[in-house]
Amino acid sequence: MAERRPEALxxxxxEARTRLAAAAVEDPALDARLIVEHFSGTNLTQAMADPDRTVDGSAVTAIDAALSRRARGEPVHRILGYREFYGLRLSLSPETLEPRPDTETLVDALLPFVRAVAAREGGCRILDLGTGTGAIALALLNAVPAATAIGVDISTDALETARRNADQLGLSGRFATLRSDWFEKVSGRYHVIVANPPYIRSQDIRNLQDEVRDFDPLRALDGGEDGLDPYRIIAAEAARFLGSESTIAVEIGHTQRDEVGEIFRAAGYEPAGAFRDLGGNDRVLVFQLGKP
Structure with a gap:
């Protein structure tokens, strides 16, 4: 591709807004700004104060290519290569989900418990199942300096991404990764087990938004025939990795509260909290082991 001529910011x-609007992108103004700022190294303040600022040809060429990808449906954060989560910038890769605002509910639900354990015991051990980018574990570690975490994933690509994110955030000293199919290679006991598992029913995958269906990794979405298979595995196996005063928290689909609750109750857990996301949808369930 020939390099484009320099243009005013x-x-x-x-031009970017117009192009994305013509492609029916949901929020063309925001995505145009994110792309232009990222590839030109500018910010909103500069665009407002100095709109005649010259953007060099190599940046204009990169912006042009990124706009073409976005117009074809690729999510803007996949193009940028990162997404913000709980105030942290996290790198993405092909085998990681984009961490989304709904999942911040999981961090909000666990933070008081993690802080209390760390204050009482001088530390808090966290096991993050299906860690992906490391978003949940790293957000908790960033908020609670005495906490440590192990991020578990079956994908080596995801684990490499999580380690890179931990290093970039200065958290690698308290974060380790483990390649494991759920609990297969896990050992030890933890104060917290947390998971945002796949919970979409297999037959519903084709009905997801194009940006999710075509760009998020399938195995991070597909929860089996009824979307509940991962919860059955977690509920059946987690107890031997939990201490006496520990908790387990899972993200759920907004229609799954009763079904997931029953799976954990049948496995001997007691409900310890239910949380809704910013849209008012059921999003997180918290459990503790019942007294024997």
């Missing part, structure tokens, strides 16, 4: 932003 303001006109470049306008």
């Amino acid at each position: 303001g006109s470049l932003l306008r």
Whole structure:
């Protein structure tokens, strides 16, 4: 691709918005700004104060290529290569889900418990199942300096991404990774077990938004015939990795509260909390082991 000519920042932003709007992108103004800022190394303040600022040809070429990808349906954060989560910038890779705002509910639900354990015992051991980018574990570690975490995933690509994120955030000293199919290679006991497992029914995958279906990894979405297979595995196996005063928290699909609750109750857990996301949907369930 031949390098484009330099352009003024303001006109470049306008052209980008127009192009994405014509492609029926849901929020063309936001995505245009994210792309232009990222590849030109500018920010909103500069665009407002100095719209005639020159963006060099190599950046204009990169912006052009990124806009083409976005117009074809690729999610903007996949193009940028990162996404913000709980105030942290996390790198993405092909085998990681994009961490989304709904999942921040899981961090909110666990933080008081993690802080209390760390204050009482001088530390808090966290096991993050299906860690992906490491988003949940790293957000908890960033908020609680005495906590440590192991991120478990079956994908080596995801584990490499999680380790890179931990290193970039200065958290690698308290974060380790383990390649394991759920609990297969896990050992030890933990104060917290947390998971955002696949919970979409297999037959519903084809009905997901294109940006999710075509770009998020399938095995991070597909929860089996009824979407509940991972919860059955977690509920059946987690107890031997939990201490006497420990907790387990899972993200759920917004219609799965009763079914997931019953799976854990049948396995001997007691409900310890239910949390809704910013949209008012059921999103997180917390459990503790019942007294024998």
